Amino acid sequence: MIKLATLGRFTPLLAAIILVLFFSLMQDAFLTWANVWNIIRQSSVLLVASMGVTFVILIGSIDLSVGAIMTLSAVCAITLVPAIGEAGILVGLIVGGLCGAFNGLLNATLKLPSFLVTLGSLFIFQSIGLIISGGRPLPWTTPISSMMAGGVVFGSFPKIGLWAIAVLLVCAFVARYTRFGQYMYAIGDNERTTRMSGISTTHLKIAVFVVAGVISGLAGILLGIRTFSASPGMGDPFLLDTIAAVVLGGTLLTGGVGGPMRTVLGVLTIVILANGMTLLQVDPFFQVGIRGAVVILAVLITTKRGRLDQIVK
Template sequence: MRNAVTQTLSKQSPASDAAAPSGARGLLSRLDQHRNIVVPTVAVLILIIYFQWRTESFITATSAQNILNQMAFLTVLALAGTFVILIGGIDLSVAATATLAGILIATWIDKFGGPLAIVMVIVAGAVVGLVNGLITTMLKVPSFLVTLGMMSVLDGISNTVSKGGPVSYNSNLLQSLVNESMIPNVPNGALIAILLTIGATVLAFGTSFGRHMYAVGGNERAAALVGVRVRRTKLAVFAVAGAVAAIAGIIFTGQASTGVPMGAGPSLLNSIAAVVVGGTALSGGVGGPHRTILGALVIVLLSAGMDLTSVDPYTQLVIKGIVVIAAVALTIDRRRYGVIK
């Protein structure tokens, strides 16, 4: 039995590839197998061509730098959500965690010094994630409901700490860390997002923790049968998600130069959109951090292009909602559900 389940898990592994037919049919089959990468890649190209045709100023050095700035925060926030989605859950509190982290870093950076304050904020984010994981695994409450409630709790704490207003600080560390450029024309925030994506990808595909994460997302019961410590894996995933969300909050506050209550809240939809557009299935076990950065690029290009072409903000929300629905329809594994509710 154990060997049989092991073989099943190996078939679900993201690294496994079935032999494809040859010729045109084989090409179509391979394209279908990799549609979660092909679709967002094609979407990026279409968006660039379309908005450049509409504005003739979409592809400029200034525009590219603005897109990188927007991608920095969104990519890191979406990475936080990616980990939980990969195990078949969802974390609706990542944006609220980022907001609280932004308030805390603005409150603590002058008091404790930059490096210590950053560490403290990241630990606080990990604790929030761990609490989400504990309630989900110990009390058997769906992660959707747990993190929905936690979102409200964190928003309340953020407003309490900030007294409902922006929190200013004197240190220049965050501006240097996020807004300056070690590489010409590439903001440090974008560089942090790229490095985090690389690290998260190595964690997902190059470690036993990553393999356990995909196993839990692919088939939790089968994973438990072959010895995966499901509860421990889930707790670790939620804690990592909280820590990464805190880093997103630090980037946000560095870009805004102040701690803003509810600042990251509106980015929740965009972060989920980036995850699913990149090809990580909400059903779990499929996708990864390397796809999330591509999804974030699609969302940022779409937002920037709609701003340049003066699309009404409310219409932008409608379009983004449609994009999320379409992405879920393309990526969800319907074989995982006997009945769609």
């Protein structure tokens, strides 16, 4: 059983390697430097957004409002920048944190299911974003933010990729080496036992949602800088992709198992799959179905692995 459980932990890595080998054989353009930089650029925003979702799932909760928070934060930032300068970006991050606090308070204090809370807040945040933007795209033309996250460094490496790496390293450090991270795993593993040991699970869960909100806000702002605009619904596609990335990476939806470094593999799997299918000119309608099948397979594998982990323990 131990060998099977160990093999299960490497499943996300093996899946990514298999995809790389397959698309490399099928399409010569896949492993070119130009396409590698393109994969990094495509995966950067998804990786950042997935970090916040990883924290929420680690405590056994779910966040369906991540895409709406991304949109609202970006819209608020770009609306305020003309009036207060680049400080508007900070306001956008604060807005993300406030959205997370709203979710956390309803979930942890009122004991409402996170699925229903974030489903409701998704529509609320969407509505606020539509009101602020007037339902139209807003151009992102601030020079400083573009210099910070737009363009390339070291010849051709996307700057936005550096932001993704920085967020990943910080989140991985917090999850592995801080008391906050240890408590997250403890709550996801057994919230009742964690609470009985003297840890304020209510405050910690609220804090996790706040952190996730700030990270989602940052992801939205980076997306706005990358696409030179903030538009209604710009974060919507990231709702399912972030959850899929976390699951594909091996973090259990029940919480307590997984982490940021595993989510990286899930993000790469999703982006490599989408990138490769595009290069092979697979019908977009089929692409959606294939990605869905991959997610279902990942859930099946991680569920089986979770049972194996319990046996090993």
